Amino acid sequence: MADDKANAAAYWKANVRLITGCLIVWALVSYGFAILLRPLLAGIPVGGTDLGFWFAQQGSILTFIGIIFFYAWKMNRLDKQFGLGE
Amino acid sequence: MSQFAINLLFVGASFALYIGIAIWARAGSTKDFYVAGGGVHPVTNGMATAADWMSAASFISMAGLLASGGYANSTFLMGWTGGYVILAMLLAPYLRKFGKFTVPDFIGDRFYSNTARLVAVICLIVASITYVIGQMTGAGVAFSRFLEVSNTWGIWIAAFIVFLYAVFGGMKGITYTQVAQYIVLIIAYTIPAVFIAIQLTGNPIPGLGMFSTHSESGLPLLVKLNEVLNELGFRDYTADVDNKLNMVLFTLSLMVGTAGLPHVIIRFFTVPKVADARWSAGWALVFIALLYLTAPAVASMARLNLMTTVYPEAAGQVESYEDAMTDPLAYEDRPGWIRTWEETGLITYTDKNDDGRIQLYNEGNEDFAETAEARGWEGSELNVNNDILVLANPEIANLPSWVIGLIAAGGIAAALSTAAGLLLAISSAISHDLIKTMINPKITEKGEMLAARLSMAGAILLATYLGLNPPGFAAQTVALAFGIAGASLFPALMMGIFSKRVNNKGAVAGMLTGLLLTLLYIFTYLGWFFIPGTNMLPNTAENWIMGVSPLSFGAVGAICNFIVAFAVSSATEEPPQEIQDLVESVRYPKGAGIATGH
Numbered sequence: 217m218a219d220d221k222a223n224a225a226a227y228w229k230a231n232v233r234l235i236t237g238c239l240i241v242w243a244l245v246s247y248g249f250a251i252l253l254r255p256l257l258a259g260i261p262v263g264g265t266d267l268g269f270w271f272a273q274q275g276s277i278l279t280f281i282g283i284i285f286f287y288a289w290k291m292n293r294l295d296k297q298f299g300l301g302e
Numbered sequence: 303m304s305q306f307a308i309n310l311l312f313v314g315a316s317f318a319l320y321i322g323i324a325i326w327a328r329a330g331s332t333k334d335f336y337v338a339g340g341g342v343h344p345v346t347n348g349m350a351t352a353a354d355w356m357s358a359a360s361f362i363s364m365a366g367l368l369a370s371g372g373y374a375n376s377t378f379l380m381g382w383t384g385g386y387v388i389l390a391m392l393l394a395p396y397l398r399k400f401g402k403f404t405v406p407d408f409i410g411d412r413f414y415s416n417t418a419r420l421v422a423v424i425c426l427i428v429a430s431i432t433y434v435i436g437q438m439t440g441a442g443v444a445f446s447r448f449l450e451v452s453n454t455w456g457i458w459i460a461a462f463i464v465f466l467y468a469v470f471g472g473m474k475g476i477t478y479t480q481v482a483q484y485i486v487l488i489i490a491y492t493i494p495a496v497f498i499a500i501q502l503t504g505n506p507i508p509g510l511g512m513f514s515t516h517s518e519s520g521l522p523l524l525v526k527l528n529e530v531l532n533e534l535g536f537r538d539y540t541a542d543v544d545n546k547l548n549m550v551l552f553t554l555s556l557m558v559g560t561a562g563l564p565h566v567i568i569r570f571f572t573v574p575k576v577a578d579a580r581w582s583a584g585w586a587l588v589f590i591a592l593l594y595l596t597a598p599a600v601a602s603m604a605r606l607n608l609m610t611t612v613y614p615e616a617a618g619q620v621e622s623y624e625d626a627m628t629d630p631l632a633y634e635d636r637p638g639w640i641r642t643w644e645e646t647g648l649i650t651y652t653d654k655n656d657d658g659r660i661q662l663y664n665e666g667n668e669d670f671a672e673t674a675e676a677r678g679w680e681g682s683e684l685n686v687n688n689d690i691l692v693l694a695n696p697e698i699a700n701l702p703s704w705v706i707g708l709i710a711a712g713g714i715a716a717a718l719s720t721a722a723g724l725l726l727a728i729s730s731a732i733s734h735d736l737i738k739t740m741i742n743p744k745i746t747e748k749g750e751m752l753a754a755r756l757s758m759a760g761a762i763l764l765a766t767y768l769g770l771n772p773p774g775f776a777a778q779t780v781a782l783a784f785g786i787a788g789a790s791l792f793p794a795l796m797m798g799i800f801s802k803r804v805n806n807k808g809a810v811a812g813m814l815t816g817l818l819l820t821l822l823y824i825f826t827y828l829g830w831f832f833i834p835g836t837n838m839l840p841n842t843a844e845n846w847i848m849g850v851s852p853l854s855f856g857a858v859g860a861i862c863n864f865i866v867a868f869a870v871s872s873a874t875e876e877p878p879q880e881i882q883d884l885v886e887s888v889r890y891p892k893g894a895g896i897a898t899g900h
Contacts, residue, residue, distance in 0.1 A: 224886070224889075224890060227889075227890065228889050228890075231889075232800075235391045235392070238387070238391060239387075239391070242384060242387045242388075246380045246384050246553060247550055247553065247554075250376065250380060251546055251549050251550055251553070252546055252550070254542055255542065262513060263512070263513025263514060263522055263523075263524065264513060264521075264522025264523060264524035264525040264526075265513075265522075265524045265525075265540045266540070268542075269373055269376075269524075269540050270513070272373060272376035272379070272380065273373075273376050273379055273512075273598040274379075274509060274595055274598065276379075276380045276383070276384065277379065277380070277383045277591050277594055277595060278591070278595075280383050280384055280386065280387050280587060280591075281584065281587050281588055281591055283387050284386060284387055284390045284391075284580070284583055284584040284587055285584045287390060287391055287580065288390065288577070288580035288581050288583075288584055291395075291577070291580060292577050292580075295577065295891055299892075300890045300891060300892045301577070301891055301892065302575050302576060302577070302891050302892060302893075
């Protein structure tokens with residue numbers, strides 16, 4: 217029982233750590249590159265405009281897809297690893 | 303065949319398809335009605351979620367707002383996609399594990415309180431009805447144009463059809479019809495975009511064409527667009543915004559709203575396994591992105607097309623824009639699409655300087671007033687409603703009439719699918735959470751279904767009435783709904799999973815704080831219950847507190863919700879042990895059954 221508990225706690229900790237990492241990337245591309253850091257990226261040209269504009273209109277969306285699939289894949293592995301899957 | 307007949311044919315055929323599927327998969331039991339038997343594959347579910355999600359706001363309205371706002375309105379693109387990241391990681395898998403039908407079910411059980419359940423029902427209804435108002439606005443625009451009736455009639459027709467459709471479908475019907483609707487709407491959105499991208503840039507992929515060279519002028523498309531807009535006193539399309547705080551909060555509001563909207567969350571109850579809930583969110587976003595990566599291209603290209611329609615000589619390699627701008631289109635020679643949209647009242651022309659020509663420029667720009675005066679202009683003469691842009695797009699680009707029929711079918715599919723999903727969420731909150739769980743547990747299945755249908759009828763009447771005088775363009779009204787859901791439901795759901803300490807009192811206080819603060823801020827600027835003329839302050843940037851628009855306030859409401867909930871919880875007792883065990887159990891996929899009712 218104690219082992220189960222420790223195992224479950226470790227699983228949850230790993231999940232929260234993974235979520236935190238993913239959310240950092242999520243915030244970086246949208247709130248960061250596309251909005252707040254756009255002036256810093258202004259020097260990088262992309263098709264008639266700058267990288268920040270591209271992130272705001274397309275780049276962030278593509279990154280979001282990547283994040284979700286990465287998370288789903290990683291969590292499925294964690295489920296198995298900790299024996300907590302269905 | 304006339305355009306009217308072609309439109310009817312396309313809209314009619316797509317309807318026959320949805321109704322056919324709805325009948326074929328008719329809901330039998332209450333469980334089927336709400337969650338489609340819990341057995342939907344993640345890809346199918348992702349596609350249905352995408353259709354559910356992409357409403358009139360995404361399909362009809364968003365590109366128009368992007369076109370008029372340029373970079374500043376990128377918030378819609380990021381906000382309505384970024385929310386899926388939060389949903390996939392912070393809510394969907396755990397709510398699936400919890401295994402009940404509805405959002406108030408979770409909140410009521412997790413916070414062991416019928417008060418919490420009731421507050422959740424109220425939040426859900428307020429957010430969903432606001433959302434339906436936006437759908438009615440968009441559907442009204444679509445119906446008025448394609449059935450060649452006034453905008454008001456368009457809205458009533460839309461209301462009638464949405465009602466029929468939602469009442470007889472239920473979730474199971476809706477899951478499969480929504481797959482069909484997704485296919486119709488994505489084809490309808492993409493085909494005109496591809497044609498236009500080829501016309502303007504030679505690149506058949508709109509999302510890439512937007513960042514490539516404009517064939518006629520030889521300049522990058524966005525550079526060309528900026529140049530033309532500049533000559534007319536408009537801001538650069540790609541111009542950065544001054545108020546970054548508002549932009550960040552707006553994006554955040556849309557994201558947390560995405561994760562807090564009941565009709566999207568409910569989708570994740572219908573997948574067989576917890577792991578599938580994660581994949582489903584990913585697939586939903588893939589299908590959504592197909593439209594969202596095209597939308598900014600549609601927006602920029604349509605804006606350029608509109609400008610070069612009015613100023614034909616500005617289109618090519620221009621030596622002096624002055625000549626091009628002083629030779630605008632004569633009103634007599636206006637193209638057919640302007641004529642047809644004038645009939646709906648959504649395009650208006652007033653010849654302010656009596657020269658018989660169309661002047662379209664930024665009359666609000668004081669620095670530009672001198673130039674305008676020198677050109678003999680006395681005000682911008684063409685008023686184009688943002689919401690018509692996508693629907694008028696094929697006509698603006700002179701595409702064949704079947705493309706116009708197709709986009710009519712797509713726009714109507716988008717509005718219908720979302721409105722139906724929302725009505726379902728509203729009706730299940732009333733019939734299941736309010737009546738069955740709280741008022742009369744002994745109600746028969748038949749009685750429950752009747753209550754569900756009656757509440758749908760009530761919701762749609764109210765939304766239609768308010769949709770006749772909407773608080774904004776379709777996408778803006780919908781954005782308000784997101785703010786409300788994000789400020790009230792999202793924090794409660796997230797704390798319910800990630801904190802064992804937040805108790806019933808904290809959750810109720812938090813939800814009420816988020817909901818009431820956000821509503822107060824919105825109503826202050828947009829009128830009490832959106833009734834025009836009852837606003838206490840004019841809805842302009844100077845009057846907003848710290849420049850935060852009512853559309854962005856949901857994020858502030860959500861933050862206050864979290865703070866109040868934690869403060870109240872830590873001042874009161876811990877939740878009982880069985881609730882802490884419940885929180886523990888939703889965190890692990892092991893042992894999830896199919897979604898159950900009770």
